[in-house]
Amino acid sequence: MSDTSSHTHHGIDYIELTATDLEAAKTFYRSAFGWEFNDYGPQYAGIRRFDGSEGEAGGLAAGSEVRTGGPLVLLYSNDLDTSLRSVGAAGGTVTEGPFDFPGGRRFHFTDPSGNQLGVWSEA
Numbered sequence: 001m002s003d004t005s006s007h008t009h010h011g012i013d014y015i016e017l018t019a020t021d022l023e024a025a026k027t028f029y030r031s032a033f034g035w036e037f038n039d040y041g042p043q044y045a046g047i048r049r050f051d052g053s054e055g056e057a058g059g060l061a062a063g064s065e066v067r068t069g070g071p072l073v074l075l076y077s078n079d080l081d082t083s084l085r086s087v088g089a090a091g092g093t094v095t096e097g098p099f100d101f102p103g104g105r106r107f108h109f110t111d112p113s114g115n116q117l118g119v120w121s122e123a
Contacts, residue, residue: 009078016061018063025060045060084107107119
């Protein structure tokens, strides 16, 4: 998740899939769709953008169980702390974070219907 010029504030920016077997998932998506990956160790692989541009379209996160509710949709924010306050004020529930990761900071939340999303920022 890099190159801020291609990010839209509060736009859908990244999709993260849980993989119970990271290597098998990479093999599947590579074979089925030609996806390429940036490896970040045994727990995570970034899915390279499909058009060959810099950055990533999503990621595969190792996990023992597939995330309830399916893939994690990540929004981008120019100001993570303000977005965090806005989510709470609008009735969302922060479930994790904010926390640091190799590309910046992020938090996860649920909306009033129980959908889990995340918001990330480079700083």
